Amino acid sequence: MIADCLGRYGPRPGRHDLKFADTLGRRLRGFEGGGQQMRDEQDPTPLRYDQTGLRGRLARVLVEEPTDEIDWPADLPAGIETVVILDDGPNPHHTLRVHPPGDPTRVALVVFDQLALCEDLPEA
Secondary structure: OHHHHHHHHOOOOOHHHHHHHHHHHHHHOOEEOOOOEEOOOOOOOOOOOOOOOOOOOEEEEOOOOOEOOOOOEOOOOOOOOEEEEOOOOOOOOOEEEEEOOOOOOOOEEEEHHHEEEOOOOOOO
C-alpha cells in the first residue's frame, strides 16, 4: 500500500529537473561523437552593451535573421554571415549601424547581442 502511494504521489520532475537537463545539454553541446572529442570551434561571444572600439571591425552575425531594436528584420542580404560595424559602440537603443563587406551603401541597424567580433579575420 505504501509503495502504491509513493508510486502515485512520489516525487515528480519539477522545473529544477528541466533546468538541469538544459544546463547539461549546453555543457555537452561542445562535444561531438558522444562526448569523446572537444569541438575545435567554440561558440562566439556576443558583443557587450558597454563595448567600445568597434568602428571598422568585422563581426559575425549570430542569428539567421538579424533584427533592429523593435524586432524588425534588418536590411541585409539573406543568409549574411559577416558585417562591418560603423559605430564605435551600441547606441541607447541597443543597436549598431552595420553594412555588408564590400557594400558600404547598404547600412542597417542590428541589435548588439546578435553580433560577435571576428577575431580571426582582418579589420575592414
